[in-house]
Amino acid sequence: MARVLARARALPALWRFLRRSETLVTTPTVTYVIQTLGEEGLFKQALAAFYRMKQLHCKPDVRCYNAVIAALCRAGWFRKARFLLDQMELPGARCPPDSYTYTIFITFYCKRSLETGCRKAIRRRIWEANHMFRRMVFNGYTPDVVTYNCLIDGLCKTYRIGRAHELFDEMSKKGCTPNRVTYNSFIRYYSAINEVDKAVNMMRDMVEREHGKPTSSSYTPIIHSLCESHRIKEARDFLVEMVEGGHVPREFTYKLVRNALDCAGEEGLPEEMCQWIEDGIDARIKQVMRVKPLMRR
Structure with missing residues:
Protein backbone atom coordinates (compact mmCIF):
# COMPACT_ATOMS: atom_id res chain seq x y z
CA MET A 1 0.00 0.00 0.00
CA ALA A 2 2.83 2.39 0.85
CA ARG A 3 4.43 1.81 -2.54
CA VAL A 4 1.11 2.40 -4.32
CA LEU A 5 0.70 5.74 -2.53
CA ALA A 6 4.29 6.68 -3.38
CA ARG A 7 3.75 5.86 -7.06
CA ALA A 8 0.56 7.92 -7.01
CA ARG A 9 2.51 10.80 -5.41
CA ALA A 10 -0.12 10.99 -2.66
CA LEU A 11 2.42 12.12 -0.10
CA PRO A 12 0.13 13.35 2.70
CA ALA A 13 -1.80 10.09 2.55
CA LEU A 14 1.51 8.17 2.48
CA TRP A 15 2.83 9.80 5.66
CA ARG A 16 -0.50 9.30 7.43
CA PHE A 17 -0.57 5.65 6.44
CA LEU A 18 2.98 5.08 7.71
CA ARG A 19 2.28 6.78 11.05
CA ARG A 20 -0.93 4.80 11.57
CA SER A 21 0.84 1.53 10.74
CA GLU A 22 3.96 2.05 12.85
CA THR A 23 3.78 -1.47 14.27
CA LEU A 24 3.75 -2.96 10.77
CA VAL A 25 6.31 -0.65 9.16
CA THR A 26 9.77 -2.22 8.83
CA THR A 27 13.08 -1.12 7.34
CA PRO A 28 12.39 -2.88 3.99
CA THR A 29 9.04 -1.03 3.81
CA VAL A 30 10.68 2.36 4.13
CA THR A 31 13.43 1.28 1.73
CA TYR A 32 10.84 0.47 -0.95
CA VAL A 33 9.18 3.82 -0.34
CA ILE A 34 12.50 5.68 -0.71
CA GLN A 35 13.33 3.74 -3.85
CA THR A 36 9.91 4.48 -5.38
CA LEU A 37 10.08 8.19 -4.53
CA GLY A 38 13.52 8.38 -6.12
CA GLU A 39 12.28 6.68 -9.29
CA GLU A 40 9.34 9.12 -9.44
CA GLY A 41 11.70 12.11 -9.20
CA LEU A 42 10.61 13.11 -5.68
CA PHE A 43 14.14 13.41 -4.34
CA LYS A 44 13.45 15.74 -1.40
CA GLN A 45 10.65 13.48 -0.25
CA ALA A 46 12.92 10.43 -0.54
CA LEU A 47 15.49 12.10 1.70
CA ALA A 48 12.72 13.15 4.12
CA ALA A 49 11.50 9.55 4.31
CA PHE A 50 15.03 8.45 5.18
CA TYR A 51 15.26 10.92 8.07
CA ARG A 52 11.75 10.00 9.27
CA MET A 53 12.78 6.40 9.89
CA LYS A 54 13.57 7.19 13.52
CA GLN A 55 9.99 8.38 14.06
CA LEU A 56 8.78 5.05 12.66
CA HIS A 57 11.12 3.12 14.99
CA CYS A 58 13.17 1.74 12.08
CA LYS A 59 16.93 1.60 11.69
CA PRO A 60 18.42 1.99 8.18
CA ASP A 61 20.46 -0.84 6.74
CA VAL A 62 22.85 -0.82 3.78
CA ARG A 63 20.02 -1.33 1.27
CA CYS A 64 18.21 1.69 2.70
CA TYR A 65 21.36 3.82 2.47
CA ASN A 66 21.90 2.65 -1.11
CA ALA A 67 18.33 3.56 -2.03
CA VAL A 68 18.60 7.13 -0.73
CA ILE A 69 22.11 7.57 -2.18
CA ALA A 70 20.81 6.45 -5.58
CA ALA A 71 17.96 8.96 -5.35
CA LEU A 72 20.35 11.79 -4.44
CA CYS A 73 22.78 10.89 -7.23
CA ARG A 74 19.93 10.70 -9.72
CA ALA A 75 19.07 14.28 -8.76
CA GLY A 76 22.71 15.34 -9.07
CA TRP A 77 23.03 16.04 -5.33
CA PHE A 78 26.41 14.38 -5.02
CA ARG A 79 27.51 16.42 -2.00
CA LYS A 80 24.61 15.15 0.11
CA ALA A 81 25.17 11.62 -1.17
CA ARG A 82 28.87 11.77 -0.26
CA PHE A 83 27.92 13.01 3.22
CA LEU A 84 25.93 9.81 3.75
CA LEU A 85 28.83 7.74 2.41
CA ASP A 86 31.21 9.46 4.82
CA GLN A 87 28.89 8.51 7.67
CA MET A 88 28.88 4.89 6.52
CA GLU A 89 32.69 4.84 6.33
CA LEU A 90 33.23 6.11 9.88
CA PRO A 91 35.09 3.64 12.14
CA GLY A 92 32.61 1.51 14.04
CA ALA A 93 29.67 2.58 11.88
CA ARG A 94 26.65 0.35 12.37
CA CYS A 95 25.98 0.19 8.64
CA PRO A 96 29.18 0.12 6.53
CA PRO A 97 28.95 0.47 2.74
CA ASP A 98 29.18 -2.42 0.30
CA SER A 99 30.53 -2.62 -3.25
CA TYR A 100 27.14 -1.61 -4.67
CA THR A 101 27.28 1.69 -2.74
CA TYR A 102 30.41 2.72 -4.64
CA THR A 103 29.01 1.38 -7.91
CA ILE A 104 26.05 3.77 -7.56
CA PHE A 105 28.41 6.76 -7.37
CA ILE A 106 30.52 5.56 -10.31
CA THR A 107 27.43 4.96 -12.45
CA PHE A 108 25.89 8.38 -11.89
CA TYR A 109 29.20 10.25 -12.16
CA CYS A 110 29.63 8.72 -15.63
CA LYS A 111 26.01 9.45 -16.59
CA ARG A 112 26.28 13.07 -15.47
CA SER A 113 29.48 13.54 -17.44
CA LEU A 114 27.60 12.59 -20.62
CA GLU A 115 24.74 15.01 -19.95
CA THR A 116 26.91 18.11 -20.17
CA GLY A 117 28.63 19.58 -23.18
CA CYS A 118 31.29 21.28 -21.07
CA ARG A 119 34.68 19.58 -21.35
CA LYS A 120 35.75 20.80 -17.93
CA ALA A 121 32.63 19.30 -16.34
CA ILE A 122 33.17 16.03 -18.19
CA ARG A 123 36.77 15.83 -16.95
CA ARG A 124 35.60 16.59 -13.41
CA ARG A 125 32.91 13.91 -13.34
CA ILE A 126 35.17 11.25 -14.88
CA TRP A 127 37.89 12.14 -12.38
CA GLU A 128 35.36 11.73 -9.55
CA ALA A 129 34.29 8.35 -10.95
CA ASN A 130 37.91 7.17 -11.06
CA HIS A 131 38.52 8.59 -7.58
CA MET A 132 35.49 6.73 -6.20
CA PHE A 133 36.76 3.52 -7.83
CA ARG A 134 40.17 3.93 -6.15
CA ARG A 135 38.47 4.82 -2.86
CA MET A 136 36.48 1.61 -3.11
CA VAL A 137 39.62 -0.49 -3.63
CA PHE A 138 41.50 1.38 -0.87
CA ASN A 139 38.74 0.56 1.63
CA VAL A 145 32.01 -6.93 -13.31
CA VAL A 146 29.14 -4.41 -12.93
CA THR A 147 31.44 -1.82 -11.36
CA TYR A 148 34.05 -2.29 -14.09
CA ASN A 149 31.40 -2.11 -16.81
CA CYS A 150 29.97 1.17 -15.50
CA LEU A 151 33.37 2.86 -15.41
CA ILE A 152 34.61 1.40 -18.70
CA ASP A 153 31.43 2.48 -20.47
CA GLY A 154 31.77 6.03 -19.14
CA LEU A 155 35.43 6.17 -20.18
CA CYS A 156 34.70 4.90 -23.69
CA LYS A 157 31.85 7.36 -24.20
CA THR A 158 34.12 10.25 -23.14
CA TYR A 159 36.98 9.01 -25.40
CA ARG A 160 39.34 7.96 -22.59
CA ILE A 161 40.21 4.67 -24.23
CA GLY A 162 43.63 4.32 -22.60
CA ARG A 163 42.21 4.23 -19.08
CA ALA A 164 39.42 1.91 -20.27
CA HIS A 165 41.97 -0.60 -21.56
CA GLU A 166 43.87 -0.36 -18.26
CA LEU A 167 40.74 -1.40 -16.40
CA THR A 182 32.22 -4.89 -21.36
CA TYR A 183 33.07 -5.70 -24.96
CA ASN A 184 30.11 -3.75 -26.34
CA SER A 185 31.50 -0.57 -24.76
CA PHE A 186 34.72 -0.96 -26.77
CA ILE A 187 32.81 -1.99 -29.90
CA ARG A 188 30.69 1.16 -29.77
CA TYR A 189 33.77 3.33 -29.19
CA TYR A 190 35.78 1.95 -32.11
CA SER A 191 32.73 2.05 -34.39
CA ALA A 192 32.10 5.70 -33.46
CA ILE A 193 35.66 6.77 -34.38
CA ASN A 194 35.62 4.74 -37.64
CA GLU A 195 38.15 2.15 -36.47
CA VAL A 196 35.74 -0.63 -37.31
CA ASP A 197 38.44 -3.29 -37.72
CA LYS A 198 39.32 -2.94 -34.04
CA ALA A 199 35.63 -3.22 -33.19
CA VAL A 200 35.41 -6.44 -35.18
CA ASN A 201 38.50 -7.78 -33.41
CA MET A 202 36.94 -7.03 -30.02
CA MET A 203 33.82 -8.95 -31.00
CA ARG A 204 35.84 -11.91 -32.30
CA ASP A 205 37.95 -11.92 -29.10
CA MET A 206 34.78 -12.03 -27.02
CA VAL A 207 33.64 -15.17 -28.85
CA GLU A 208 37.06 -16.85 -28.84
CA ARG A 209 37.55 -16.29 -25.10
CA GLU A 210 33.98 -17.44 -24.43
CA HIS A 211 33.17 -14.23 -22.59
CA GLY A 212 29.79 -13.91 -24.29
CA LYS A 213 27.91 -14.16 -27.56
CA PRO A 214 27.36 -11.12 -29.79
CA THR A 215 23.81 -9.77 -30.00
CA SER A 216 22.15 -7.00 -31.98
CA SER A 217 23.82 -4.47 -29.63
CA SER A 218 27.19 -5.81 -30.78
CA TYR A 219 26.45 -6.02 -34.52
CA THR A 220 24.53 -2.76 -34.96
CA PRO A 221 27.38 -0.23 -34.40
CA ILE A 222 29.71 -2.31 -36.58
CA ILE A 223 27.19 -2.46 -39.43
CA HIS A 224 26.54 1.29 -39.25
CA SER A 225 30.26 2.06 -39.26
CA LEU A 226 30.85 -0.22 -42.25
CA CYS A 227 28.06 1.50 -44.19
CA GLU A 228 29.53 4.92 -43.39
CA SER A 229 32.92 3.66 -44.63
CA HIS A 230 31.29 2.38 -47.86
CA ARG A 231 32.21 -1.23 -47.05
CA ILE A 232 28.80 -2.42 -48.09
CA LYS A 233 29.62 -6.09 -48.72
CA GLU A 234 31.08 -6.49 -45.25
CA ALA A 235 28.04 -4.76 -43.75
CA ARG A 236 25.81 -7.22 -45.61
CA ASP A 237 27.86 -10.17 -44.35
CA PHE A 238 27.59 -9.01 -40.76
CA LEU A 239 23.83 -8.50 -41.11
CA VAL A 240 23.50 -12.04 -42.47
CA GLU A 241 25.66 -13.36 -39.62
CA MET A 242 23.49 -11.49 -37.14
CA VAL A 243 20.26 -12.94 -38.56
CA GLU A 244 21.70 -16.44 -38.71
CA GLY A 245 22.47 -16.07 -35.02
CA GLY A 246 18.76 -15.54 -34.36
CA HIS A 247 18.82 -11.77 -33.77
CA VAL A 248 16.39 -9.38 -35.42
CA PRO A 249 18.06 -6.11 -36.52
CA ARG A 250 16.52 -2.74 -35.90
CA GLU A 251 14.35 -1.37 -38.66
CA PHE A 252 16.78 1.49 -39.32
CA THR A 253 19.74 -0.90 -39.60
CA TYR A 254 17.85 -3.20 -41.96
CA LYS A 255 16.78 -0.35 -44.25
CA LEU A 256 20.25 1.21 -44.11
CA VAL A 257 21.89 -1.97 -45.44
CA ARG A 258 19.21 -2.57 -48.09
CA ASN A 259 19.43 0.99 -49.41
CA ALA A 260 23.24 0.87 -49.41
CA LEU A 261 23.19 -2.39 -51.38
CA ASP A 262 20.74 -0.93 -53.92
CA CYS A 263 22.79 2.24 -54.37
CA ALA A 264 26.03 0.28 -54.79
CA GLY A 265 24.46 -2.22 -57.19
CA GLU A 266 25.48 -5.14 -54.99
CA GLU A 267 23.66 -8.40 -54.47
CA GLY A 268 20.75 -7.94 -52.10
CA LEU A 269 19.63 -10.03 -49.17
CA PRO A 270 17.77 -13.31 -49.80
CA GLU A 271 14.00 -12.93 -49.98
CA GLU A 272 13.39 -15.48 -47.22
CA MET A 273 15.73 -13.59 -44.91
CA CYS A 274 14.08 -10.26 -45.71
CA GLN A 275 10.68 -11.72 -44.91
CA TRP A 276 11.94 -13.16 -41.61
CA ILE A 277 13.45 -9.80 -40.63
CA GLU A 278 10.30 -7.86 -41.52
CA ASP A 279 8.12 -10.30 -39.57
CA GLY A 280 10.43 -9.93 -36.57
CA ILE A 281 10.31 -6.13 -36.78
CA ASP A 282 6.48 -6.18 -36.98
CA ALA A 283 6.30 -8.50 -33.97
CA ARG A 284 8.59 -6.17 -32.00
CA ILE A 285 6.43 -3.13 -32.86
CA LYS A 286 3.26 -4.95 -31.77
CA GLN A 287 4.90 -5.90 -28.50
CA VAL A 288 5.94 -2.28 -27.84
CA MET A 289 2.43 -1.03 -28.62
CA ARG A 290 1.00 -3.46 -26.07
CA VAL A 291 3.39 -2.15 -23.40
CA LYS A 292 2.91 1.59 -24.07
CA PRO A 293 -0.68 1.80 -22.73
CA LEU A 294 0.51 0.22 -19.48
CA MET A 295 3.32 2.79 -19.22
CA ARG A 296 0.82 5.65 -19.61
CA ARG A 297 -1.18 4.37 -16.67
Missing part, protein backbone atom coordinates in the same frame (compact mmCIF):
# COMPACT_ATOMS: atom_id res chain seq x y z
CA GLY A 140 39.09 -3.13 0.87
CA TYR A 141 36.12 -3.72 -1.43
CA THR A 142 36.55 -5.82 -4.56
CA PRO A 143 34.97 -4.36 -7.72
CA ASP A 144 32.77 -6.78 -9.60
CA PHE A 168 40.03 -4.12 -18.96
CA ASP A 169 43.49 -5.62 -18.43
CA GLU A 170 43.09 -5.23 -14.67
CA MET A 171 39.91 -7.30 -14.77
CA SER A 172 41.77 -10.28 -16.20
CA LYS A 173 44.58 -9.98 -13.65
CA LYS A 174 42.12 -9.90 -10.75
CA GLY A 175 40.09 -12.83 -12.01
CA CYS A 176 37.02 -10.76 -12.90
CA THR A 177 35.76 -12.13 -16.20
CA PRO A 178 34.44 -9.46 -18.60
CA ASN A 179 31.10 -10.08 -20.26
CA ARG A 180 29.26 -8.95 -23.38
CA VAL A 181 28.49 -5.52 -21.86
Whole structure:
Protein backbone atom coordinates (compact mmCIF):
# COMPACT_ATOMS: atom_id res chain seq x y z
CA MET A 1 0.00 0.00 0.00
CA ALA A 2 2.83 2.39 0.85
CA ARG A 3 4.43 1.81 -2.54
CA VAL A 4 1.11 2.40 -4.32
CA LEU A 5 0.70 5.74 -2.53
CA ALA A 6 4.29 6.68 -3.38
CA ARG A 7 3.75 5.86 -7.06
CA ALA A 8 0.56 7.92 -7.01
CA ARG A 9 2.51 10.80 -5.41
CA ALA A 10 -0.12 10.99 -2.66
CA LEU A 11 2.42 12.12 -0.10
CA PRO A 12 0.13 13.35 2.70
CA ALA A 13 -1.80 10.09 2.55
CA LEU A 14 1.51 8.17 2.48
CA TRP A 15 2.83 9.80 5.66
CA ARG A 16 -0.50 9.30 7.43
CA PHE A 17 -0.57 5.65 6.44
CA LEU A 18 2.98 5.08 7.71
CA ARG A 19 2.28 6.78 11.05
CA ARG A 20 -0.93 4.80 11.57
CA SER A 21 0.84 1.53 10.74
CA GLU A 22 3.96 2.05 12.85
CA THR A 23 3.78 -1.47 14.27
CA LEU A 24 3.75 -2.96 10.77
CA VAL A 25 6.31 -0.65 9.16
CA THR A 26 9.77 -2.22 8.83
CA THR A 27 13.08 -1.12 7.34
CA PRO A 28 12.39 -2.88 3.99
CA THR A 29 9.04 -1.03 3.81
CA VAL A 30 10.68 2.36 4.13
CA THR A 31 13.43 1.28 1.73
CA TYR A 32 10.84 0.47 -0.95
CA VAL A 33 9.18 3.82 -0.34
CA ILE A 34 12.50 5.68 -0.71
CA GLN A 35 13.33 3.74 -3.85
CA THR A 36 9.91 4.48 -5.38
CA LEU A 37 10.08 8.19 -4.53
CA GLY A 38 13.52 8.38 -6.12
CA GLU A 39 12.28 6.68 -9.29
CA GLU A 40 9.34 9.12 -9.44
CA GLY A 41 11.70 12.11 -9.20
CA LEU A 42 10.61 13.11 -5.68
CA PHE A 43 14.14 13.41 -4.34
CA LYS A 44 13.45 15.74 -1.40
CA GLN A 45 10.65 13.48 -0.25
CA ALA A 46 12.92 10.43 -0.54
CA LEU A 47 15.49 12.10 1.70
CA ALA A 48 12.72 13.15 4.12
CA ALA A 49 11.50 9.55 4.31
CA PHE A 50 15.03 8.45 5.18
CA TYR A 51 15.26 10.92 8.07
CA ARG A 52 11.75 10.00 9.27
CA MET A 53 12.78 6.40 9.89
CA LYS A 54 13.57 7.19 13.52
CA GLN A 55 9.99 8.38 14.06
CA LEU A 56 8.78 5.05 12.66
CA HIS A 57 11.12 3.12 14.99
CA CYS A 58 13.17 1.74 12.08
CA LYS A 59 16.93 1.60 11.69
CA PRO A 60 18.42 1.99 8.18
CA ASP A 61 20.46 -0.84 6.74
CA VAL A 62 22.85 -0.82 3.78
CA ARG A 63 20.02 -1.33 1.27
CA CYS A 64 18.21 1.69 2.70
CA TYR A 65 21.36 3.82 2.47
CA ASN A 66 21.90 2.65 -1.11
CA ALA A 67 18.33 3.56 -2.03
CA VAL A 68 18.60 7.13 -0.73
CA ILE A 69 22.11 7.57 -2.18
CA ALA A 70 20.81 6.45 -5.58
CA ALA A 71 17.96 8.96 -5.35
CA LEU A 72 20.35 11.79 -4.44
CA CYS A 73 22.78 10.89 -7.23
CA ARG A 74 19.93 10.70 -9.72
CA ALA A 75 19.07 14.28 -8.76
CA GLY A 76 22.71 15.34 -9.07
CA TRP A 77 23.03 16.04 -5.33
CA PHE A 78 26.41 14.38 -5.02
CA ARG A 79 27.51 16.42 -2.00
CA LYS A 80 24.61 15.15 0.11
CA ALA A 81 25.17 11.62 -1.17
CA ARG A 82 28.87 11.77 -0.26
CA PHE A 83 27.92 13.01 3.22
CA LEU A 84 25.93 9.81 3.75
CA LEU A 85 28.83 7.74 2.41
CA ASP A 86 31.21 9.46 4.82
CA GLN A 87 28.89 8.51 7.67
CA MET A 88 28.88 4.89 6.52
CA GLU A 89 32.69 4.84 6.33
CA LEU A 90 33.23 6.11 9.88
CA PRO A 91 35.09 3.64 12.14
CA GLY A 92 32.61 1.51 14.04
CA ALA A 93 29.67 2.58 11.88
CA ARG A 94 26.65 0.35 12.37
CA CYS A 95 25.98 0.19 8.64
CA PRO A 96 29.18 0.12 6.53
CA PRO A 97 28.95 0.47 2.74
CA ASP A 98 29.18 -2.42 0.30
CA SER A 99 30.53 -2.62 -3.25
CA TYR A 100 27.14 -1.61 -4.67
CA THR A 101 27.28 1.69 -2.74
CA TYR A 102 30.41 2.72 -4.64
CA THR A 103 29.01 1.38 -7.91
CA ILE A 104 26.05 3.77 -7.56
CA PHE A 105 28.41 6.76 -7.37
CA ILE A 106 30.52 5.56 -10.31
CA THR A 107 27.43 4.96 -12.45
CA PHE A 108 25.89 8.38 -11.89
CA TYR A 109 29.20 10.25 -12.16
CA CYS A 110 29.63 8.72 -15.63
CA LYS A 111 26.01 9.45 -16.59
CA ARG A 112 26.28 13.07 -15.47
CA SER A 113 29.48 13.54 -17.44
CA LEU A 114 27.60 12.59 -20.62
CA GLU A 115 24.74 15.01 -19.95
CA THR A 116 26.91 18.11 -20.17
CA GLY A 117 28.63 19.58 -23.18
CA CYS A 118 31.29 21.28 -21.07
CA ARG A 119 34.68 19.58 -21.35
CA LYS A 120 35.75 20.80 -17.93
CA ALA A 121 32.63 19.30 -16.34
CA ILE A 122 33.17 16.03 -18.19
CA ARG A 123 36.77 15.83 -16.95
CA ARG A 124 35.60 16.59 -13.41
CA ARG A 125 32.91 13.91 -13.34
CA ILE A 126 35.17 11.25 -14.88
CA TRP A 127 37.89 12.14 -12.38
CA GLU A 128 35.36 11.73 -9.55
CA ALA A 129 34.29 8.35 -10.95
CA ASN A 130 37.91 7.17 -11.06
CA HIS A 131 38.52 8.59 -7.58
CA MET A 132 35.49 6.73 -6.20
CA PHE A 133 36.76 3.52 -7.83
CA ARG A 134 40.17 3.93 -6.15
CA ARG A 135 38.47 4.82 -2.86
CA MET A 136 36.48 1.61 -3.11
CA VAL A 137 39.62 -0.49 -3.63
CA PHE A 138 41.50 1.38 -0.87
CA ASN A 139 38.74 0.56 1.63
CA GLY A 140 39.09 -3.13 0.87
CA TYR A 141 36.12 -3.72 -1.43
CA THR A 142 36.55 -5.82 -4.56
CA PRO A 143 34.97 -4.36 -7.72
CA ASP A 144 32.77 -6.78 -9.60
CA VAL A 145 32.01 -6.93 -13.31
CA VAL A 146 29.14 -4.41 -12.93
CA THR A 147 31.44 -1.82 -11.36
CA TYR A 148 34.05 -2.29 -14.09
CA ASN A 149 31.40 -2.11 -16.81
CA CYS A 150 29.97 1.17 -15.50
CA LEU A 151 33.37 2.86 -15.41
CA ILE A 152 34.61 1.40 -18.70
CA ASP A 153 31.43 2.48 -20.47
CA GLY A 154 31.77 6.03 -19.14
CA LEU A 155 35.43 6.17 -20.18
CA CYS A 156 34.70 4.90 -23.69
CA LYS A 157 31.85 7.36 -24.20
CA THR A 158 34.12 10.25 -23.14
CA TYR A 159 36.98 9.01 -25.40
CA ARG A 160 39.34 7.96 -22.59
CA ILE A 161 40.21 4.67 -24.23
CA GLY A 162 43.63 4.32 -22.60
CA ARG A 163 42.21 4.23 -19.08
CA ALA A 164 39.42 1.91 -20.27
CA HIS A 165 41.97 -0.60 -21.56
CA GLU A 166 43.87 -0.36 -18.26
CA LEU A 167 40.74 -1.40 -16.40
CA PHE A 168 40.03 -4.12 -18.96
CA ASP A 169 43.49 -5.62 -18.43
CA GLU A 170 43.09 -5.23 -14.67
CA MET A 171 39.91 -7.30 -14.77
CA SER A 172 41.77 -10.28 -16.20
CA LYS A 173 44.58 -9.98 -13.65
CA LYS A 174 42.12 -9.90 -10.75
CA GLY A 175 40.09 -12.83 -12.01
CA CYS A 176 37.02 -10.76 -12.90
CA THR A 177 35.76 -12.13 -16.20
CA PRO A 178 34.44 -9.46 -18.60
CA ASN A 179 31.10 -10.08 -20.26
CA ARG A 180 29.26 -8.95 -23.38
CA VAL A 181 28.49 -5.52 -21.86
CA THR A 182 32.22 -4.89 -21.36
CA TYR A 183 33.07 -5.70 -24.96
CA ASN A 184 30.11 -3.75 -26.34
CA SER A 185 31.50 -0.57 -24.76
CA PHE A 186 34.72 -0.96 -26.77
CA ILE A 187 32.81 -1.99 -29.90
CA ARG A 188 30.69 1.16 -29.77
CA TYR A 189 33.77 3.33 -29.19
CA TYR A 190 35.78 1.95 -32.11
CA SER A 191 32.73 2.05 -34.39
CA ALA A 192 32.10 5.70 -33.46
CA ILE A 193 35.66 6.77 -34.38
CA ASN A 194 35.62 4.74 -37.64
CA GLU A 195 38.15 2.15 -36.47
CA VAL A 196 35.74 -0.63 -37.31
CA ASP A 197 38.44 -3.29 -37.72
CA LYS A 198 39.32 -2.94 -34.04
CA ALA A 199 35.63 -3.22 -33.19
CA VAL A 200 35.41 -6.44 -35.18
CA ASN A 201 38.50 -7.78 -33.41
CA MET A 202 36.94 -7.03 -30.02
CA MET A 203 33.82 -8.95 -31.00
CA ARG A 204 35.84 -11.91 -32.30
CA ASP A 205 37.95 -11.92 -29.10
CA MET A 206 34.78 -12.03 -27.02
CA VAL A 207 33.64 -15.17 -28.85
CA GLU A 208 37.06 -16.85 -28.84
CA ARG A 209 37.55 -16.29 -25.10
CA GLU A 210 33.98 -17.44 -24.43
CA HIS A 211 33.17 -14.23 -22.59
CA GLY A 212 29.79 -13.91 -24.29
CA LYS A 213 27.91 -14.16 -27.56
CA PRO A 214 27.36 -11.12 -29.79
CA THR A 215 23.81 -9.77 -30.00
CA SER A 216 22.15 -7.00 -31.98
CA SER A 217 23.82 -4.47 -29.63
CA SER A 218 27.19 -5.81 -30.78
CA TYR A 219 26.45 -6.02 -34.52
CA THR A 220 24.53 -2.76 -34.96
CA PRO A 221 27.38 -0.23 -34.40
CA ILE A 222 29.71 -2.31 -36.58
CA ILE A 223 27.19 -2.46 -39.43
CA HIS A 224 26.54 1.29 -39.25
CA SER A 225 30.26 2.06 -39.26
CA LEU A 226 30.85 -0.22 -42.25
CA CYS A 227 28.06 1.50 -44.19
CA GLU A 228 29.53 4.92 -43.39
CA SER A 229 32.92 3.66 -44.63
CA HIS A 230 31.29 2.38 -47.86
CA ARG A 231 32.21 -1.23 -47.05
CA ILE A 232 28.80 -2.42 -48.09
CA LYS A 233 29.62 -6.09 -48.72
CA GLU A 234 31.08 -6.49 -45.25
CA ALA A 235 28.04 -4.76 -43.75
CA ARG A 236 25.81 -7.22 -45.61
CA ASP A 237 27.86 -10.17 -44.35
CA PHE A 238 27.59 -9.01 -40.76
CA LEU A 239 23.83 -8.50 -41.11
CA VAL A 240 23.50 -12.04 -42.47
CA GLU A 241 25.66 -13.36 -39.62
CA MET A 242 23.49 -11.49 -37.14
CA VAL A 243 20.26 -12.94 -38.56
CA GLU A 244 21.70 -16.44 -38.71
CA GLY A 245 22.47 -16.07 -35.02
CA GLY A 246 18.76 -15.54 -34.36
CA HIS A 247 18.82 -11.77 -33.77
CA VAL A 248 16.39 -9.38 -35.42
CA PRO A 249 18.06 -6.11 -36.52
CA ARG A 250 16.52 -2.74 -35.90
CA GLU A 251 14.35 -1.37 -38.66
CA PHE A 252 16.78 1.49 -39.32
CA THR A 253 19.74 -0.90 -39.60
CA TYR A 254 17.85 -3.20 -41.96
CA LYS A 255 16.78 -0.35 -44.25
CA LEU A 256 20.25 1.21 -44.11
CA VAL A 257 21.89 -1.97 -45.44
CA ARG A 258 19.21 -2.57 -48.09
CA ASN A 259 19.43 0.99 -49.41
CA ALA A 260 23.24 0.87 -49.41
CA LEU A 261 23.19 -2.39 -51.38
CA ASP A 262 20.74 -0.93 -53.92
CA CYS A 263 22.79 2.24 -54.37
CA ALA A 264 26.03 0.28 -54.79
CA GLY A 265 24.46 -2.22 -57.19
CA GLU A 266 25.48 -5.14 -54.99
CA GLU A 267 23.66 -8.40 -54.47
CA GLY A 268 20.75 -7.94 -52.10
CA LEU A 269 19.63 -10.03 -49.17
CA PRO A 270 17.77 -13.31 -49.80
CA GLU A 271 14.00 -12.93 -49.98
CA GLU A 272 13.39 -15.48 -47.22
CA MET A 273 15.73 -13.59 -44.91
CA CYS A 274 14.08 -10.26 -45.71
CA GLN A 275 10.68 -11.72 -44.91
CA TRP A 276 11.94 -13.16 -41.61
CA ILE A 277 13.45 -9.80 -40.63
CA GLU A 278 10.30 -7.86 -41.52
CA ASP A 279 8.12 -10.30 -39.57
CA GLY A 280 10.43 -9.93 -36.57
CA ILE A 281 10.31 -6.13 -36.78
CA ASP A 282 6.48 -6.18 -36.98
CA ALA A 283 6.30 -8.50 -33.97
CA ARG A 284 8.59 -6.17 -32.00
CA ILE A 285 6.43 -3.13 -32.86
CA LYS A 286 3.26 -4.95 -31.77
CA GLN A 287 4.90 -5.90 -28.50
CA VAL A 288 5.94 -2.28 -27.84
CA MET A 289 2.43 -1.03 -28.62
CA ARG A 290 1.00 -3.46 -26.07
CA VAL A 291 3.39 -2.15 -23.40
CA LYS A 292 2.91 1.59 -24.07
CA PRO A 293 -0.68 1.80 -22.73
CA LEU A 294 0.51 0.22 -19.48
CA MET A 295 3.32 2.79 -19.22
CA ARG A 296 0.82 5.65 -19.61
CA ARG A 297 -1.18 4.37 -16.67
